[in-house]
Amino acid sequence: MKNDYKALMLNPKDHVAVALEPIPTGAVVKVVCQYFQKEIELKGQIEFGHKFAVRPISIGEDILKYGEVIGSASTNIEAGDHVHTHNLEGKRGRGDRVGGK
Numbered sequence: 001m002k003n004d005y006k007a008l009m010l011n012p013k014d015h016v017a018v019a020l021e022p023i024p025t026g027a028v029v030k031v032v033c034q035y036f037q038k039e040i041e042l043k044g045q046i047e048f049g050h051k052f053a054v055r056p057i058s059i060g061e062d063i064l065k066y067g068e069v070i071g072s073a074s075t076n077i078e079a080g081d082h083v084h085t086h087n088l089e090g091k092r093g094r095g096d097r098v099g100g101k
Helices: none
Strands: 016-019 027-034 038-042 051-052 064-065 069-071
Touching: 016 027, 016 064
Parallel strands: none
Antiparallel strands: 016 051, 027 038, 064 069
């Protein structure tokens, strides 16, 4: 199995990285961003442009991508999990939330 899959993480505080190519289940991806460096084993296939967790994220916790909050975890998410609409609740443009933008 190929072992040099590419992923993008722009801020070392981010919770997710973005796949720059399709990455199969079980692949180990080395994610490097400034002082953050970690090898992540993917728990499922990640398509190009999709996100995967680089650290555990607790239910209700804000999820950071590119240094910005993109939503909150609707379930507990483990490192290597696909992060998408099934486990991420968006916060932007929500009129039903106090202080929503």
